[in-house]
Amino acid sequence: MSGISDTERMITLKTVEGTLFDVKSSIAKDLKTVQAFIDDSDDDVTSPIPLPNVFTRELSRILDYLNNHHRFRSGIEKADEEMARYDAEFAKSMSHEELKALILAANYLNVKDLLEFLNQTVADVIQNKSVEFVRNFFGIENDYTPEEEEKLRNENEWAFNGVEQD
Amino acid sequence: MPTDHNDAARETELVSCPTARTLQLAELSEEMIMEILLRLPARTLVSLRSVCRSWRNLISSPDFTRNHLRRSCLHDPSLTPLRIVCYNSWHFRSSGVRYHGIGVVSLQSIMDNPSEATKVDYFRGQRNYRIVGSCHGLLCFFDDHDYQTTHGILWNPCTGFTFQSPQISGQTFSSGFGYDHLSDSYKLFGIIRKKGPSGVEYSTRIYTFGSTSSWRRIDDSPFDLLGIPTNHFCFF
Numbered sequence: 001m002s003g004i005s006d007t008e009r010m011i012t013l014k015t016v017e018g019t020l021f022d023v024k025s026s027i028a029k030d031l032k033t034v035q036a037f038i039d040d041s042d043d044d045v046t047s048p049i050p051l052p053n054v055f056t057r058e059l060s061r062i063l064d065y066l067n068n069h070h071r072f073r074s075g076i077e078k079a080d081e082e083m084a085r086y087d088a089e090f091a092k093s094m095s096h097e098e099l100k101a102l103i104l105a106a107n108y109l110n111v112k113d114l115l116e117f118l119n120q121t122v123a124d125v126i127q128n129k130s131v132e133f134v135r136n137f138f139g140i141e142n143d144y145t146p147e148e149e150e151k152l153r154n155e156n157e158w159a160f161n162g163v164e165q166d
Numbered sequence: 167m168p169t170d171h172n173d174a175a176r177e178t179e180l181v182s183c184p185t186a187r188t189l190q191l192a193e194l195s196e197e198m199i200m201e202i203l204l205r206l207p208a209r210t211l212v213s214l215r216s217v218c219r220s221w222r223n224l225i226s227s228p229d230f231t232r233n234h235l236r237r238s239c240l241h242d243p244s245l246t247p248l249r250i251v252c253y254n255s256w257h258f259r260s261s262g263v264r265y266h267g268i269g270v271v272s273l274q275s276i277m278d279n280p281s282e283a284t285k286v287d288y289f290r291g292q293r294n295y296r297i298v299g300s301c302h303g304l305l306c307f308f309d310d311h312d313y314q315t316t317h318g319i320l321w322n323p324c325t326g327f328t329f330q331s332p333q334i335s336g337q338t339f340s341s342g343f344g345y346d347h348l349s350d351s352y353k354l355f356g357i358i359r360k361k362g363p364s365g366v367e368y369s370t371r372i373y374t375f376g377s378t379s380s381w382r383r384i385d386d387s388p389f390d391l392l393g394i395p396t397n398h399f400c401f402f
Contacts, residue, residue: 100194107198115201123205131216139193143218152216155326 011038012048019056020048027066032110051109057098058105065090065114091121096137099125200224204237208303208324235302248273249323251297251305252286268295268307270323287323295319298354299343306343306354313337318354320375331373334381336360351376 009025013034028034038045051059072083094102099122106115126134135142144152194202203211203225211234215222224230250273255266269286276284289295294310303324310316316338318331331354338356346353352375360367371381 103194103198119198119201120205122202126202127206127210131213134214134217138199138217140218140221144216149216152222 009044011045013059014048014050015054015056015059016052017056019059021059021063023063027063027070030066030111030113031062032112033108053108054105055101058102061090061094061102062106062109062111062114066111069113087117091117096125100137196220196224200230200233203230204234208234212325250276251300253295253297265290266293266295267291268297268305268321270305289319289321289323289328296338296341298341301343301345301352304352306352308338308341308356310337318356318373318375320352320354329375331375332380334358334371336367336369346374349374 010022011025011028011034013021013023013028015021023031028038034049034051037049068086069083072079072086075082091099099118103115103118103122106118122137126137129137134140142149199221203214203221206214211225215225249270252269252271253266254269255264257264267288267290269288271284271286289305291309296308296310298306298308298318300306303322305321305323307319307321308316309319309330311333315333315335317333320329320331321327334356336358337360339359341354341356343352343354345351354373354375356371356373358369358371360369370384372384373379373381
């Protein structure tokens, strides 16, 4: 797989900040929302497609992920190891806020594989954390009364063992 | 502070500084949160019910539990880890009281720390329990009051939920427990032996766990039933 083939079309995407990204149509296929827009258009899409909910930082990360995964899949052997290493680095490189922002963008663009990966990453992050940590992570307010909380804690006593320190 | 001023100020900021993240970042929607929660083990989910009311409702909803179960069967068996069930009884000489308990212990925790004491979840009481079977992480057993009556109990060791069937007179000597796909319900089956006026009587009965259900008699079942249905029901 060398450069862009003659038949590989380029799609231009525009983020909230106005940054333009040129994307190969084979990659754009993984952005199901974009692909649907292209499919629904009667003529060839020539002008940049605006993405009103996607910021430059997120689109850049998503395209980076997709480009790398396409590269790994089209390669020969040892791709699995490399891919796993890439995925681990990718997940580690983001703060919790950035992780959430990426999920929102990937959800809007409907990037299935990346979403699976991000959901699992977040699940791994919150797995052994305290309820308070989880609330902070998702920006959730506690709407229980202190009595209700105490009751729930007592009921779930065994489930609270083995929780990591924040 | 009047909201008009804030909105106007925010709009101005956007226009003049397009790369700055001045918009309040939207939090994840309930569907997105559900996709994450579906990837967590049952034990974690139990404690996460304490996060807030809407999480408690989501995690306890039948749709969610069904989804979670399906996911764990198809994709990730580690979400519902293998557990061992044991039956114990203790006799306290001083008070003369005998306790019985059904214990559930995670196989993984024994393998991870073989030389340490492992935590066991117990269903305790003062009567005789006979384990019938398990399905989808639920345990089913008979609670014999004496040799005259008994009733079935459904127990979820993960959440502590229990449900009792109505009492039935007699003793069960063959039983089975399973899930019926067609009616999306859990059924307990038993051949009941009872001392009647004309001698010993046998009857075959099925109970569907649910608040309006009762033991239904199956009149035409063969007596010499050898097989015990496990996990999935075979109707005959």
